[in-house]
Amino acid sequence: MITDGAPPYERLFLIGAMKSGTTTLSHHLMSLEGLSMCAPKEPGFFSRDEVFERGLDWYRKLFSVDDSTVMLGDASTCYSRSPTFPFVFERIHRLYPEAKFVYLMRDPVKRAYSHYKHRMQEARIRGGKIISFTEAIASDDEMMTAGLYHMQIQHLLSYFPRESLLCLKLEDLNRDSNEVLGKVAEHLGLTLANVNEESMKNKSGSVYSKITIQRVLRKIRKWPVLSRVLDRFTREQRAWMNDRLLAVGRRVIGGRLEREHDSGLSEMTDDDRKILLKYYHKDSRALIELLGEKYSVWSY
DSSP states (O other), X not given: OOOOSSOOOEEEEEEEOTTSSXXXXXXHGGGEETXXXXXXXXXXXXXXXXXXXXXXXXXXXXXXXXXXXXXXXXXXXXXXXXXXXXXXXXXXXXXXXXXXXXXXXXOHHHHHHHHHHHHHHHHHHHTOOOOOHHHHXXXXXXXXXXXXXXXXXXXXXXTSOGGGXXXXXXXXXXXXXXXXXXXXXXXXXXXXXXXXXXXXXXXXXXXXXHHHHHHHHHHHHTXXXXXXXXXXXXXXXHHHHHHHHHHHHIIIIIHHHHHHHHTTSOOXXXXXXXXXXXXXXXXXXXXXXXXXXXXXXXXX
16 A cells, blocks of 8 residues: 555545535535545546646645544545546555545436536636537537446446445435435444534535636725725635625525526437437446446436
8 A cells, every 4th residue: 555644544535426416415524523525625636637746745735634533535526537537546546445435426317418507607607619418418528428327336446345335316315415424424434423404505506606706706806995904814814705705696696697607508409318318328227237226217
């Protein structure tokens, strides 16, 4: 085993799938005693070469630990986007061969459309091209393969034992979050503390609304009078105020911004759905054989 030089904390990786509720679940995990989740939620350290090259000293600084900490958690959904990021599990295994994983999934057809909307939000922010969902299906391989759950799991299991992985469904998380969180606690060998009901709410929201509001806040920050006032506060205090203002802004106008964005996107057509059902059929059947009939809701 190669050590990263840090204290011997156990490691959790909430690996995805993207657009399947991992942001909500990562907030749930704050109710587990002894677990410290990474900030930011998705560093992408083991997937993105340019981030991995920053080194382990950089990665360790993303975790806040105290005397009660026994496990560190990383919730990067790009870790389950093979073949786009092919070296994730090899890199993790080299450092943390005893790591544990949680994989949260949802209906792959619905997940693909949510992924498409996320892509278009990013495109609009960056001034990129807005395309139809039909065009995305034909051109975005990463969007499509992220829903091949059995394939992603098999990639992980080529490096880690089956007992290291807990698989969950978004539908179950939405139905009974406490039951799901109990399964995670058991899988990790941690104790479930008092659950903060606020943490049970979806925290992810829209990339488009978040970035739009952040841009407004940055412009306001540059007002001369306000700038002089804010300079009296510490960096941590300014960060706290920014987070609170961002949360209020998203609560007040975030929904309107998201509706305005989504109104310009194409809907999923019947032909789109047929293409996706055919694409995911074989993988979905293999997933049922691996995980059991409770996943038959996705058998196409």
